[in-house]
Amino acid sequence: xxxxxxxxxxxxxxxxxxxxxxxxxxxxxxxxxxxxxxxxxxxxxxxxxxxxxxxxxxxxxxxxxxxxxxxxxxxxxxxxxxxxxxxxxxxxxxxxxxxxxxxxxxxxxxxxxxxxxxxxxxxxxxxxxxxxxxxxxx
Amino acid sequence: xxxxxxxxxxxxxxxxxxxxxxxxxxxxxxxxxxxxxxxxxxxxxxxxxxxxxxxxxxxxxxxxxxxxxxxxxxxxxxxxxxxxxxxxxxxxxxxxxxxxxxxxxxxxxxxxxxxxxxxxxxxxxxxxxxxxxxxxxxxxxxxxxxxxxxxxxxxxxxxxxxxxxxxxxxxxxxxxxxxxxxxxxxxxxxxxxxxxxxxxxxxxxxxxxxxxxxxxxxxxxxxxxxxxxxxxxxxxxxxxxxxxxxxxxxxxxxxxxxxxxxxxxxxxxxxxxxxxxxxxxxxxxxxxxxxxxxxxxxxxxxxxxxxxxxxxxxxxxxxxxxxxxxxxxxxxxxxxxxxxxxx
Numbered sequence: 001x002x003x004x005x006x007x008x009x010x011x012x013x014x015x016x017x018x019x020x021x022x023x024x025x026x027x028x029x030x031x032x033x034x035x036x037x038x039x040x041x042x043x044x045x046x047x048x049x050x051x052x053x054x055x056x057x058x059x060x061x062x063x064x065x066x067x068x069x070x071x072x073x074x075x076x077x078x079x080x081x082x083x084x085x086x087x088x089x090x091x092x093x094x095x096x097x098x099x100x101x102x103x104x105x106x107x108x109x110x111x112x113x114x115x116x117x118x119x120x121x122x123x124x125x126x127x128x129x130x131x132x133x134x135x136x137x138x
Numbered sequence: 139x140x141x142x143x144x145x146x147x148x149x150x151x152x153x154x155x156x157x158x159x160x161x162x163x164x165x166x167x168x169x170x171x172x173x174x175x176x177x178x179x180x181x182x183x184x185x186x187x188x189x190x191x192x193x194x195x196x197x198x199x200x201x202x203x204x205x206x207x208x209x210x211x212x213x214x215x216x217x218x219x220x221x222x223x224x225x226x227x228x229x230x231x232x233x234x235x236x237x238x239x240x241x242x243x244x245x246x247x248x249x250x251x252x253x254x255x256x257x258x259x260x261x262x263x264x265x266x267x268x269x270x271x272x273x274x275x276x277x278x279x280x281x282x283x284x285x286x287x288x289x290x291x292x293x294x295x296x297x298x299x300x301x302x303x304x305x306x307x308x309x310x311x312x313x314x315x316x317x318x319x320x321x322x323x324x325x326x327x328x329x330x331x332x333x334x335x336x337x338x339x340x341x342x343x344x345x346x347x348x349x350x351x352x353x354x355x356x357x358x359x360x361x362x363x364x365x366x367x368x369x370x371x372x373x374x375x376x377x378x379x380x381x382x383x384x385x386x387x388x389x390x391x392x393x394x395x396x397x398x399x400x401x402x403x404x405x406x407x408x409x410x411x412x413x414x415x416x417x418x419x420x421x422x423x424x425x426x427x428x429x430x431x432x433x434x435x436x437x438x439x440x441x442x443x444x445x446x447x448x449x450x451x452x453x454x455x456x457x458x459x460x461x462x463x464x465x466x467x468x469x470x471x472x473x474x475x476x477x478x479x480x481x
Contacts, residue, residue, distance in 0.1 A: 058409040
């Protein structure tokens with residue numbers, strides 16, 4: 001037997017699927033990622049919005065791993081970072097990973113040494129690359 | 139009452155107009171013959187209870203224009219109760235209800251469901267044997283001809299698919315029969331996610347897909363069924379595997395939602411870089427027998443019950459589920475499960 005009251009119809013939210021698709025097409029992954037973070041502040045209870053953030057993070061990590069050398073690619077600190085690291089506003093996690101980058105450890109070894117889970121480690125590396133703090137030579 | 143009472147009086151179906159307090163304003167002859175004087179008593183009881191199975195009457199007065207139909211157990215028999223119309227909107231609202239004895243139909247459904255469960259259970263045994271044998275041959279240190287090796291791998295893939303179909307039918311029959319209960323045990327969510335990822339790691343590797351965990355170890359415990367939650371996550375990963383191309387990525391994450399510094403909920407995400415779901419299908423993917431219009435990359439269809447079962451499991455844990463998808467980019471399934479604390 002069931003007797004649950006009928007819930008009131010949910011207020012339709014924005015069409016995230018279309019908005020995210022358009023943003024990716026016109027502005028790329030990192031811009032869309034930033035915009036989704038802003039949207040999450042405006043729609044904190046929208047569960048699907050978390051999913052859109054994860055889709056972007058997943059795509060960023062996949063693209064980073066698509067490097068021709070894959071997990072054997074060796075990240076290096078960029079010349080810009082070495083000469084002007086104050087410009088880079090790194091958080092604690094990013095700072096920790098940067099401290100591990102010595103130009104010899106490949107991504108696989110960095111994942112092993114990192115205290116963060118593999119996905120987040122690669123995501124932070126991709127973010128550092130996007131901000132030009134590191135380079136991953138071909 | 140706007141319908142001519144003389145007509146309603148002689149209808150064979152029991153009909154009554156009942157107030158929110160359970161008082162009978164009107165009833166026809168069939169109602170009197172079926173329920174007699176006992177009706178006043180159980181209607182009062184139903185009106186007093188505001189929630190749960192006993193509080194079914196309240197459901198007919200909630201603010202909705204939808205026609206309400208529910209099954210109600212009255213004195214050992216099951217009645218389908220339909221709200222025909224609202225009466226006296228405003229000061230003393232009442233509803234006109236029609237009752238139909240569906241005890242035999244529900245018993246037949248139960249028997250059918252039990253039969254399905256038994257058959258499905260019997261099918262799993264021999265299939266497990268076939269799977270074990272195939273796994274042994276493929277993992278044994280024997281040099282198989284490529285053609286035989288490919289054929290055996292195909293047989294293994296198909297047996298996995300068949301096992302998934304059987305499990306889905308079994309779960310569905312449990313849901314239908316009302317035997318779908320969730321244990322109340324502490325669940326280490328990080329362990330559940332790890333186990334689910336590990337169980338499908340070899341399938342992902344075979345299809346050249348990265349399957350990774352995206353969560354730390356400090357995920358709080360929740361209360362529920364380890365087995366069912368693991369199954370829900372496995373269902374979601376399996377689904378992602380069907381639609382993710384080679385060199386794709388599937389990540390399984392967990393985030394903690396806090397309130398006043400205390401964990402309030404865990405949000406689990408299963409995200410893939412697959413083909414995505416069409417926007418017009420996003421609202422209906424949780425319905426039973428609903429299958430995506432997008433063709434699976436790994437061949438073969440399913441029962442269309444997988445996501446429906448996941449939703450039932452999540453809701454049985456007091457949680458909610460949502461989906462995000464961008465065509466050509468990927469899909470993310472999001473589960474939000476409350477962290478229950480001892481009182």
